[in-house]
Amino acid sequence: MAAMLWCSTSQGPIRSPEATPAAQCGPLRNWAGVRTVRCACKAISGLEVAVAATAAAASGEKGVGEKGLAERLRIGSLLPDGLSYKECFIIRCYEVGINKTATVETIANLLQEVGGSHAQSLGFSTDGFATTPTMRKLGLIWVTSRMHIEIYKYPAWGEVIEIETWCQSDGRMGTRRDWILWDLATGEVIGRATSKWVMMNEKTRKLQRVSDEVREEVFVHCPRTPRLAFPEENNGSLKKIPKLDDPAQYSRLGLVPRRADLDMNQHVNNVTYIGWVLESIPQEIIDTHELQTITLDYRRECQHDNIVDSLSSPEVSENGSTNGVVSSSPYVHDQELQQFLHFLRLSGSGLEINRGCTVWRKLAR
Amino acid sequence: MVASVAASAFFPAPSSSSIASCKASRSINESPESLSVRGIVAKPASSSGAVQVKAHAQAPPKVNGTKVSLKVESQINEEAPSAPRTFYNQLPDWSFLFAAVTTIFLAAEKQFTLVDWKPKRPDMLADAFGLGKIMQDGMVFRQNFSIRSYEIGADRTASIETLMNHLQETALNHVRSAGLMGAGFGSTPEMTKRNLIWVVTKMQVLVEQYPSWEDVVQVDTWVAPSGKNGMRRDWHVRDYRTGQTVLRATSVWVMINKQTRRLSKIPDEVRAEIGSYFMDHDPIIDDDGRKLSKLGDDNADYVRTGLNPRWGDLDVNQHVNNVKYIGWILESAPISILESHELAGITMEYRRECGKDSVLQSLAAISSDSCDHGSLDTGFDCQHLLRLESGAEILRARTEWRPKRAHVP
Secondary structure (H helix, E strand, O other), X not given: OOOEEEEOOOOEEEEOXXXXXXXXXXXXXXXXXXXXXXXXXXXXXXXXXXXXXXXXXXXXXXXXXXXOHHHHHOOOEEOOOOOOXXXXXXXXXXXXXXXXXXXXXXXXXXXXXXXXXXXXXXXXXXXXXXXXXXXXXXXXXXXXXXEEEEEOOOOEOOOEEEEEXXXXXXXXXXXXXXXXXXEOXXXXXXXXXXXXXXXXXXXXXXXXXOOHHHXXXXXXXXXXXXXXOOOOOOOHHHOOOOOOOOOOOEEEEEEOOOXXXXXXXXXXXXXHHHHHHHHOOOHHHHHHEEXXXXXXXXXXXXXXXXXXXXXXXXXXXXXXXXXXXXXXXXXXXXXOEEEEEEEEEEOOOXXXXXXXEEEEEEOOO | OOOOXXXXXXXXXXXXXXXXXXXXXXXXXXXXXXXXXXXOOOOHHHHHHHHHHHHHXXXXXXXXXXXXXXXXXXXXXXXXXXXXXXXXXXXXXXXXXXXXXXXXXXXHHHHXXXXXXXXXXXXXXXXXXXXOEEEHHHOEEEEEEEOOHHHEXXXXXXXXXXXXXXXXXXXXXXXXXXXXXXXXXXXXXXXXXXXXXXEEEEEEEEEOOOOEOOOEEEEEEEEEEEOOOEEEEEEEEEEOOOOOEEEEEEEEEEEEXXXXXXXXXXXXXXXXXXXXXXXXXXXXXXXXXXXXXXXXXXXXXXXXXXXXXXXXXXXXXXXXXXXXXXXXXXXXXXXXXXXXXXXXXXXXXXXXXXXXXXXXXXXXEEOOOOOOOOOOOOOEEEEEEEEEOOOOEEEEEEEEEEEOOOOOO
């Protein structure tokens, strides 16, 4: 699915370079530099692109691109400074779980969706990997190395949430993507998330440093000064996750990827790991608590024919109690919190797939 | 996930020979009485308020992009005139929904008054938040969905589960927006008095083309009588842009007594409440009357065991959302079929539901009366069975497969 940008002069689509160029427009040139995309007809900024799409739609253009209808109907768009992207989502009935609120998997899916929409609005590839032209030339893709999600208030069926997302560099090795989630009705922040990404060669699966070329392509669209969803010191997203002590207190063995868990390359998608991590949480916690925070470090990928074990143990803090979670977040009030350490491993070899930590708050029933 | 909504709820239905009370049910034993929302009654005023809010929330889609304002659409109010503001509910235990809905109405009301929400693009109000609306004299409910990236399968098209989820959502929203949720669990007041609820027994879906990421589908749904004492809910899904049919689906519901699990006739009082919502419309899919046979270990070609529900599969009653069953049915189909063919249709007969602790088995057999499945140029049928390890049947199904067409990525 090629990124579709509108060229307002020819009223035809500009396709990103890897797709067949449309008849009227030449291939895109010059990704670096300012936020412009060049079409053989005309140079337009990313903002003009959005406006042109509206104008085209408003005047009832026929021959509107096949892909891009949802783009036009979408509520999401780049913010005026072009440095971040916002989109609204309504929670559907089948995205709600046992607590009558959206599941954390739903939230994670929406974070992924808005990240993909952001990438698409910038003209990155829409094959799910959000790669830049240079990366595609070199056969490189982004992979997640850490995901940290905090939810302060889960939305219910029919509620609308607004998510803003942006990306920026993260040291020399990778990038990060941050999100803030709001309840559209009340304007209150209901969650925050951050993730770290590294580049990997698609074939060899080896990690690669972010080259300056790629850096230019990506970071032209990112805030110049660091902007963090978690600006506070010692926040949860920075926590180092230790390896679980053996034996784990709770486990769920023999988890198997379903067809729906697999991406186009037969690898298990990121959100599935969240579900697996939660599988070993005991029923007593599931019945009485809701997930406030989840942090996952991705170590190894999982294929469609792997079998996975999910292990967890309550995390004991320094003062010995399992409740000793110090929350530095201004959003979290003092309340009874349960904390767990997690470990996902390949069933046969015991090799680590990922490790994580979750914090649960008591449900007000 | 939720809702064993409309399309998905069902109860441990007894064996096909007689719909007797099902004592062996392992399902809905928690009574809705335990939920605190029992006392809330949907007053007609609030129902119409809901409908009004809905009008606020969206505007009729205009393909040619003319501007649409956010003003109240008065015609929506007209569509819910003095007709009874009650409706039957297909789902057991809707008290949770009730609480959710009340919250939603209040929240939605706030949403559009407090927040100075201006659409970033004037032409895209169409179903801006996907709440949908009632069309055509209040009988047909329509809602649009854009296909999200995580709803795409390995072949870059929306999965059948995604499409079935949309059917669930529209059924629920239809009931909600028509202001038809009665007291208690969405059964009409007369049904509630008699402890009656709807359960789905059969579902049939025919898919003509699968949408891709960012396509928008438009789902229409309505209800009609089914025989003397049943109800049918049909759906027609189209590609919003081209108007071409994406899929057609039909489902059959029966009324049972919540306690005894016995089949019930529709009492006259209930018929008076809901009759006006029944459309006089032929089933959107003709029932060819083929029976779904029972598979066993001896006649199955493929068996997949050890299927476990995850937390995320469960609805508010901790029952597995029945759209997940389709995923399990397909788990036993060999990957070679899935790579070369696409699902053209599926017919399901619901027998029993399951919860978190169930361990399921999925059996599949290529139908002997369909074409040689070695020939990939043609379509063929499969029979399926989903059962517990104990042997108790959850679901029987038949799937129809056709060779994949090349589609534009």
